[in-house]
Amino acid sequence: MMSKLNITELTELDTELLGYLSIDKPESFFLFAGAGSGKTRSLVSVLNALKHRYKKKLVLKGQRIGVITYTNGARDEILSRLEYDNLFSVSTIHSFAWSLIQSYQNDIREWLRIDTELRIEELEELISKGREGTKTHADRIKKIESKRVRLENLNSIKKFSYNPNGDNFSRDSVNHTEVIKMCSDFLSDNEMMKEILTQKFPILLIDESQDTNKDLIEALFKVQSEKSKKFSLGLFGDMMQRIYMDGKKDLGKQLPQDWKRPSKKINYRSPKRVIELINKIRSYDDDHIQEAIEEANDGIVRLFVVSGDVDKQEIEKKVMEDMASITEDVLWSGNDAKVKALILEHHMAASRMGFSDFFDPLYASDRLKTGILDGTLPELRFFSDIILPIVKGHRSDDAFKISRVVTRNSPLFKPEIIREKENQTDILEEADLKTKSLISLWEEGNDPTLKSIINKILDSGLFNVPELLKQAFEWSESSEEIEAEAVDFKNVFAFVSAIESPFSQFENYHIYINDDAIFGTHQGVKGLEFPRVMVIMDDEESRGFLFSYEKLFGAKEPTRTDIRNESEGKETSIERTRRLFYVTCSRAKESLAVVAYTNAPEALKEHILNEEWFSEEEIIELSADN
Numbered sequence: 336m337m338s339k340l341n342i343t344e345l346t347e348l349d350t351e352l353l354g355y356l357s358i359d360k361p362e363s364f365f366l367f368a369g370a371g372s373g374k375t376r377s378l379v380s381v382l383n384a385l386k387h388r389y390k391k392k393l394v395l396k397g398q399r400i401g402v403i404t405y406t407n408g409a410r411d412e413i414l415s416r417l418e419y420d421n422l423f424s425v426s427t428i429h430s431f432a433w434s435l436i437q438s439y440q441n442d443i444r445e446w447l448r449i450d451t452e453l454r455i456e457e458l459e460e461l462i463s464k465g466r467e468g469t470k471t472h473a474d475r476i477k478k479i480e481s482k483r484v485r486l487e488n489l490n491s492i493k494k495f496s497y498n499p500n501g502d503n504f505s506r507d508s509v510n511h512t513e514v515i516k517m518c519s520d521f522l523s524d525n526e527m528m529k530e531i532l533t534q535k536f537p538i539l540l541i542d543e544s545q546d547t548n549k550d551l552i553e554a555l556f557k558v559q560s561e562k563s564k565k566f567s568l569g570l571f572g573d574m575m576q577r578i579y580m581d582g583k584k585d586l587g588k589q590l591p592q593d594w595k596r597p598s599k600k601i602n603y604r605s606p607k608r609v610i611e612l613i614n615k616i617r618s619y620d621d622d623h624i625q626e627a628i629e630e631a632n633d634g635i636v637r638l639f640v641v642s643g644d645v646d647k648q649e650i651e652k653k654v655m656e657d658m659a660s661i662t663e664d665v666l667w668s669g670n671d672a673k674v675k676a677l678i679l680e681h682h683m684a685a686s687r688m689g690f691s692d693f694f695d696p697l698y699a700s701d702r703l704k705t706g707i708l709d710g711t712l713p714e715l716r717f718f719s720d721i722i723l724p725i726v727k728g729h730r731s732d733d734a735f736k737i738s739r740v741v742t743r744n745s746p747l748f749k750p751e752i753i754r755e756k757e758n759q760t761d762i763l764e765e766a767d768l769k770t771k772s773l774i775s776l777w778e779e780g781n782d783p784t785l786k787s788i789i790n791k792i793l794d795s796g797l798f799n800v801p802e803l804l805k806q807a808f809e810w811s812e813s814s815e816e817i818e819a820e821a822v823d824f825k826n827v828f829a830f831v832s833a834i835e836s837p838f839s840q841f842e843n844y845h846i847y848i849n850d851d852a853i854f855g856t857h858q859g860v861k862g863l864e865f866p867r868v869m870v871i872m873d874d875e876e877s878r879g880f881l882f883s884y885e886k887l888f889g890a891k892e893p894t895r896t897d898i899r900n901e902s903e904g905k906e907t908s909i910e911r912t913r914r915l916f917y918v919t920c921s922r923a924k925e926s927l928a929v930v931a932y933t934n935a936p937e938a939l940k941e942h943i944l945n946e947e948w949f950s951e952e953e954i955i956e957l958s959a960d961n
């Protein structure tokens with residue numbers, strides 16, 4: 336992503352940006368430039384320079400410099416580069432929005448009242464136009480009922496809550512969409528809010544602003560135009576890397592006259608051949624052409640066209656071996672391979688890494704989704720923070736590690752239990768016996784199911800088992816029919832299925848979500864960079880409908896909707912996919928393999944050659960027969 340900088344390393348462009356961010360004569364700017372051009376690096380170096388220039392002045396006035404990032408990961412990275420200096424408030428858009436509005440509880444209540452009434456009216460209108468007796472009709476009635484309950488409850492809520500990283504399902508919580516909309520409305524319509532924002536943050540910089548929610552961006556534009564004498568807004572981004580539907584489509588098109596538009600032409604990240612490819616991909620959208628740095632390598636790219644009923648894991652292994660010999664870079668294959676393989680959806684990693692039985696049922700539940708992707712679900716923490724370290728301790732014969740996990744987590748070591756026992760060695764012996772019995776599940780290379788682990792622990796009482804797991808275990812053992820109306824029915828059921836899988840599946844899932852795996856998603860690698868990148872494109876395996884590589888690569892005709900959207904000037908799935916393809920290819924620092932699974936290899940190849948994305952020598956065909 337970024338390299339550590341000190342302020343003496345300011346580039347000409349950084350100095351230009353610094354000039355705009357003067358607190359005496361503020362100006363706003365829009366720095367939009369291609370992948371790898373050093374936008375994030377400029378952001379950090381400019382912030383460091385601002386610290387030296389203005390820290391004393393701003394601290395005296397109780398002011399800070401605001402920075403909005405797209406992900407928590409990017410926030411952490413920038414914060415660490417700024418050495419956690421308190422002058423900066425670095426946060427994701429959701430945390431930022433909530434921190435601005437959370438003290439205005441009455442305004443939140445009123446906003447929710449009006450918004451909920453409006454949503455009810457909209458639903459009533461839809462109901463009056465739609466057909467009765469359909470599922471949609473029944474769903475709408477249900478939605479109205481739940482919104483009415485929310486309206487009735489509004490007055491009794493003492494304090495609204497919000498967790499930017501959570502699901503916000505509780506009665507007093509507001510959801511992600513509401514927080515952004517509320518903040519945008521408050522900023523657009525409320526003079527006091529504009530004053531609060533600009534007083535607090537005379538300088539506000541937004542990274543990846545092409546994907547920042549459009550309502551909020553528009554509200555911030557409004558604040559900037561009204562408070563231009565004391566507020567600088569700096570946008571960093573790249574419209575070609577807009578990959579979420581939330582962003583402002585025409586961002587930057589009608590900027591006010593007084594906004595500055597600095598530019599960057601150099602790509603510092605990628606070798607020449609990769610830059611040539613991404614310039615080509617980009618040429619359909621705009622005429623921004625990048626150049627490589629003088630000392631850049633030539634770099635190698637290959638397109639693997641794969642057809643037929645193939646074993647995908649075998650194919651991808653072969654691609655990596657081929658790349659190792661083509662590039663003469665051993666890190667492309669073997670046990671020590673250092674490759675980033677980009678898949679479109681998480682379940683594609685699950686099937687390749689062998690954790691689908693565990694992952695798929697949980698990921699299908701809306702309420703569990705977030706927690707399973709970031710590993711914060713308490714039911715998963717039970718396995719990751721207690722069972723996994725014990726298993727690892729067992730494998731490495733580390734009795735000390737095991738006993739530390741047990742003493743920290745077992746209710747046997749609670750002070751009140753210890754006090755009750757006359758002889759404390761009894762507790763140690765009891766814990767030891769129960770731990771050994773748990774570990775015996777892995778004896779002789781066994782791979783126990785999660786269910787058998789839960790069973791063992793429920794029997795021994797060595798640890799407390801989280802409620803959902805306990806319930807899932809009981810349901811899976813019960814011969815009675817469970818009522819669909821039961822509390823948390825769907826979630827418990829998801830676990831009933833997931834706990835049938837072996838522990839090794841949990842372990843693989845754990846490796847995946849902790850970024851230790853070679854797999855990452857196309858969307859998730861935004862802002863990152865890797866020496867060797869393998870982009871996997873597989874429409875058949877992906878479940879969404881937003882992207883289609885087969886269409887982008889000419890292997891499938893555009894649908895009537897695509898043609899209609901195009902003629903109406905609306906975005907098509909081809910355009911969206913092209914931007915995602917630009918993001919993935921531009922992560923490569925040394926070499927790039929693109930793997931296209933297709934039903935029409937000939938058409939695909941012809942299209943690619945016509946469009947001159949890859950040359951004949953760069954295309955390798957693989958099928959079930961070779």
Ligand SMILES: Nc1ncnc2c1ncn2[C@@H]1O[C@H](COP(=O)(O)OP(=O)(O)OP(=O)(O)O)[C@@H](O)[C@H]1O
Nearest residue numbers: 336337338369370371372373374375376603604862
């Ligand atoms: N002026 C520079 N001199 C040397 N290296 C640079 C310079 N600017 C950026 N780099 C390096 O180039 C790479 C890309 O930089 P950075 O991540 O800041 O680009 P970006 O424009 O934010 O990229 P993207 O839009 O693709 O996320 C990093 O490795 C960074 O250290």
